[in-house]
Amino acid sequence: MFSLLGLPEEILLLIFSYLDSQALGRLGQVCRRLHHFAGKDAAWRRIARGCINSGFTQQGADTVFGISVKERVKVSQNWRKGRCSRGTLLKWKCNLMPWIQLDGERLYISQAKDIRAYQLRSDNNGLHRRPVAIFSAHQDDVCRFVLTNSHIISGGGDGKIGLHKVHSSGSLQFSAHDQDVNCIDCQGGVIVSGSRDRTAKVWSFSLGRLGQCLHTIQTEDRVWSVAISPLLSSFVTGTACCRHISPLRIWNLESGQLMTCLGTDFLRGAGVLDVFYETPFTLLSCGYDTYIRYWDLRTSTRKCVMEWEEPHDSALYCMQSDGNYMIASGSSYYGVVRLWDKRVKNCLHFYSLPSPTSSPVYSLRFSTKCLYAALASALHVLDFTSTDLQIRS
The missing domain is CATH 2.130.10.10 (YVTN repeat-like/Quinoprotein amine dehydrogenase)
Incomplete structure (x- = not known):
């Protein structure tokens, strides 16, 4: 039987990188291993590049260090909605x-x-x-x-x-x-x-x-x-x-x-x-x-x-x-x-x-x-x- 968890890490992260934030959040609730992968920066970069003030330039370069990409996406929603x-x-x-x-x-x-x-x-x-x-x-x-x-x-x-x-x-x-x-x-x-x-x-x-x-x-x-x-x-x-x-x-x-x-x-x-x-x-x-x-x-x-x-x-x-x-x-x-x-x-x-x-x-x-x-x-x-x-x- 096919198991998602049996895939190599790089393939798993590639699949996750095509998901939206809601899907990533739900996957992160399935088990500890998926929660670990769903929180990695690679899974959130594509989403972050479409957000305002998430630390990514037009060319896709990451200019912020020390803050996870997932956390920056969450804060970006506050910027977009004016919550401060x-x-x-x-x-x-x-x-x-x-x-x-x-x-x-x-x-x-x-x-x-x-x-x-x-x-x-x-x-x-x-x-x-x-x-x-x-x-x-x-x-x-x-x-x-x-x-x-x-x-x-x-x-x-x-x-x-x-x-x-x-x-x-x-x-x-x-x-x-x-x-x-x-x-x-x-x-x-x-x-x-x-x-x-x-x-x-x-x-x-x-x-x-x-x-x-x-x-x-x-x-x-x-x-x-x-x-x-x-x-x-x-x-x-x-x-x-x-x-x-x-x-x-x-x-x-x-x-x-x-x-x-x-x-x-x-x-x-x-x-x-x-x-x-x-x-x-x-x-x-x-x-x-x-x-x-x-x-x-x-x-x-x-x-x-x-x-x-x-x-x-x-x-x-x-x-x-x-x-x-x-x-x-x-x-x-x-x-x-x-x-x-x-x-x-x-x-x-x-x-x-x-x-x-x-x-x-x-x-x-x-x-x-x-x-x-x-x-x-x-x-x-x-x-x-x-x-x-x-x-x-």
Whole structure:
């Protein structure tokens, strides 16, 4: 008589990989051996790749470690259905324009002139109130910063770029622009900065040439956002769109020459506040014109391939993608965070985060478990692993 349990392990897992979550759940209740196989990552990968924020990219690469794929599929259902707990992690007295980054179990947030690193708690996704490190290199507020493996690179309102070693107190700075350094990115031994002074600059981040300016690009408009291509061949600038120039332009990283402009029908004032590459050929942008736009450079540079409109006509200050189907965006009024599925036109869910006054969501970041959003006077968390979590402010 044929026995399912008599099949080789690899054949059994192959069969399981074609089942849906309901069938896998039922099989897992039959016996211990089937329960063991029904919980393996290989059985859940196909399902997870179709879920939002499950840790898989469009190409199928798994970017999350330490959490089973089955557990991520379960949490993904909470993201899709909007089930989460809310909490306030930090408050401060004066209004700021904070920027945040996540790196494993640490959250980094700019607060005025400093960047503070906080350790996240493993029990309830809160954070330890005392920062594990404070990085200072500016005489004015930090505008934005990025993380590399060993450094934090920051741009400040003092026109300077700060370089901070993540695991030590060492910091240095150098003069970069005549006005605020609004945005910054760093990859592959180069730094790109953009400023209110209507220039973008490329800097060396290699040993022996640290801080050397390689190119100065006259953008003829204030630069609000920059992003370096994963291929390290080009970078994109998002500008204020105060003139008859496309706010999205791609430049050659080696020569500094203009390669192409994206779009043809931007309205005056439709500045791009956030932009980033998902892949070497696709990027997302958002800004004052209330749209998230998805660009595929392989198909067209004149028109985006998809777009999603903020329904309350609010500017979009920031966004993040899971590299697959989900986008989270932060709006300019009432602390509104929205979750989007690229496969549908309307947003999945929105959350209005509490604030003493109407505040933009200046920055947001999410993991497979939580979303963190920084408003003018507080840092908030939406926890999608538990619906009864309470975090005291």
